[in-house]
Amino acid sequence: MSAASLRAAFTPNRVVSRSTVAVLVGAQAALLALLWVKSPLEAVPGPLAVVGALRELWFEQGLGPALAVSLSTSLEALVLATVLSLGLAYASVVPAFRPLAGVVSRGRFLGLSGLTFVFMLSLGGGQPLRLALLVFGLTVFLTTSLVAEVAAIPRARFDHARTLRMREWRVVWEVVVLGTADRALEVVRQNAAIGWTLLTTVEGLTRAEGGVGTLLLDQNKHLHLAEVFALQAVILAVGLGQDAALGWLRRAVCPWVGDSKGRGSS
Amino acid sequence: MNVEYRDVLVSAKDVSLSLGGVPVLREVNLEVRDLVRPGRVTGQVVGLLGPSGIGKTQLFRLLAGLSTPDRGQVTLTKAARPVRAGDVGVVAQDFPLFEHRTVLGNLVVAGRQAGLSTAEAKARALALLARLSLGHRANAWPKALSGGQRQRVAIAQQVLCSEHVLLMDEPFSGLDPNAVDEVCALITELASQDELNTIIVVTHDLAAAAAVCDHLWLLGTVDGQPGATVVATWDLVERGVAFAPDVRSTPQYRDLVAEVRARFMRG
Numbered sequence: 001m002s003a004a005s006l007r008a009a010f011t012p013n014r015v016v017s018r019s020t021v022a023v024l025v026g027a028q029a030a031l032l033a034l035l036w037v038k039s040p041l042e043a044v045p046g047p048l049a050v051v052g053a054l055r056e057l058w059f060e061q062g063l064g065p066a067l068a069v070s071l072s073t074s075l076e077a078l079v080l081a082t083v084l085s086l087g088l089a090y091a092s093v094v095p096a097f098r099p100l101a102g103v104v105s106r107g108r109f110l111g112l113s114g115l116t117f118v119f120m121l122s123l124g125g126g127q128p129l130r131l132a133l134l135v136f137g138l139t140v141f142l143t144t145s146l147v148a149e150v151a152a153i154p155r156a157r158f159d160h161a162r163t164l165r166m167r168e169w170r171v172v173w174e175v176v177v178l179g180t181a182d183r184a185l186e187v188v189r190q191n192a193a194i195g196w197t198l199l200t201t202v203e204g205l206t207r208a209e210g211g212v213g214t215l216l217l218d219q220n221k222h223l224h225l226a227e228v229f230a231l232q233a234v235i236l237a238v239g240l241g242q243d244a245a246l247g248w249l250r251r252a253v254c255p256w257v258g259d260s261k262g263r264g265s266s
Numbered sequence: 267m268n269v270e271y272r273d274v275l276v277s278a279k280d281v282s283l284s285l286g287g288v289p290v291l292r293e294v295n296l297e298v299r300d301l302v303r304p305g306r307v308t309g310q311v312v313g314l315l316g317p318s319g320i321g322k323t324q325l326f327r328l329l330a331g332l333s334t335p336d337r338g339q340v341t342l343t344k345a346a347r348p349v350r351a352g353d354v355g356v357v358a359q360d361f362p363l364f365e366h367r368t369v370l371g372n373l374v375v376a377g378r379q380a381g382l383s384t385a386e387a388k389a390r391a392l393a394l395l396a397r398l399s400l401g402h403r404a405n406a407w408p409k410a411l412s413g414g415q416r417q418r419v420a421i422a423q424q425v426l427c428s429e430h431v432l433l434m435d436e437p438f439s440g441l442d443p444n445a446v447d448e449v450c451a452l453i454t455e456l457a458s459q460d461e462l463n464t465i466i467v468v469t470h471d472l473a474a475a476a477a478v479c480d481h482l483w484l485l486g487t488v489d490g491q492p493g494a495t496v497v498a499t500w501d502l503v504e505r506g507v508a509f510a511p512d513v514r515s516t517p518q519y520r521d522l523v524a525e526v527r528a529r530f531m532r533g
Contacts, residue, residue: 156358159356163424164427165351
């Protein structure tokens with residue numbers, strides 16, 4: 001990296017080349033790794049201990065099946081919450097349904113632990129309870145963001161559709177549903193991460209079905225720090241993979257977002 | 267010049283509008299008549315001028331049927347009823363298009379809205395794109411278009427859906443002189459495709475409006491009364507400016523622009 005590139009990297013509002021970004025990321029990752037290896041803190045297990053813990057978790061403690069349980073629960077909840085939230089957000093263009101979306105959105109201030117009892121009496125516990133709690137937790141945040149996206153559509157876009165003789169429901173389809181599809185998927189991608197933070201809480205409430213969250217809480221309870229670090233690393237990796245997959249899905253479903261050459265089909 | 271004025275095509279009678287209790291428009295009266303030149307197909311191009319904030323956009327919305335006046339009405343003679351959204355084509359200042367549809371998709375959906383079959387809409391859309399030198403961009407997404415291309419696609423979309431009347435909001439805004447001339451040529455071309463074609467250009471670009479229009483209306487206020495109304499009109503045919511070749515170099519054009527500017531500055 002040249003001196004000019006280095007100077008640019010530390011100057012506000014400058015654009016740097018891809019190679020400079022690669023060098024910066026590599027250097028910071030190396031620094032982080034060095035800090036980790038040389039850390040004097042006993043609470044931070046070393047890389048070898050974490051790798052060893054990961055091996056043991058995978059081969060001895062059923063990390064693979066636990067991961068499968070968590071992944072399927074997380075994805076199922078994400079799909080259900082997305083469908084519910086999109087329905088609520090699209091319905092918010094009808095004045096009669098707007099308060100409903102508002103009430104659901106305010107639900108994000110409610111703690112999951114406080115709702116467990118109500119959900120348990122209704123659903124009886126187990127996997128349905130986990131799923132319901134996760135769907136609730138995701139829906140309240142997704143609805144908030146999606147309703148905001150719909151509310152932010154400029155009046156000019158509705159007017160544009162009306163000048164093309166579209167009736168109001170067609171205007172909703174064209175401007176609200178299709179017109180915000182790319183941003184709606186971006187909102188889902190960003191909020192999907194919340195699912196993994198909620199998952200550990202939810203899996204801690206009903207442990208019999210297993211899952212990464214259950215495993216993490218067990219290791220935490222016994223102060224197995226290397227295992228805790230290993231599980232956090234696994235959750236991070238899975239979350240990043242999910243994020244990349246949702247980003248790919250968005251570009252596949254909404255090709256007008258990502259084609260820099262601006263070509264497509266009618 | 268030998269011209270004849272026939273039927274009223276668009277009219278606004280005693281149109282008034284208040285927003286939040288504040289009068290914005292007061293008793294606006296306008297009329298666009300079918301201007302006929304023997305041996306030529308001649309549409310109408312009218313310029314609606316006025317300083318920023320005077321109420322041009324509100325009048326634009328009323329003429330487009332996107333808002334309803336508090337009093338009075340805007341009528342298209344052919345429809346014989348107050349104008350409704352969709353009766354006239356509207357090209358807004360930011361040239362809106364459906365970003366999730368390709369250029370061709372945008373035009374086909376407009377053609378379908380006008381009652382054409384998909385095949386007819388596609389054929390007309392492709393023909394229109396070719397005429398606007400945009401045939402090669404048929405499969406592009408709107409975000410990949412330049413400002414000028416986007417404007418032409420937005421115009422094409424409205425032309426496909428509307429019948430004869432097209433409203434254009436600030437079509438010269440932010441354009442360099444060459445681009446202004448190109449837009450003027452496009453407006454003239456669109457107007458001259460049908461005797462009943464009527465293009466109403468809302469702008470504060472006096473020079474461009476004088477170069478392309480056959481009539482100009484100026485919005486302003488009278489004696490400090492609240493609410494804008496039409497304070498002056500110019501018949502550019504009578505002044506020998508409309509339809510003149512290389513009009514910008516004529517003394518009549520320069521005199522007219524100076525006169526309109528002086529009146530514009532008085533408010």
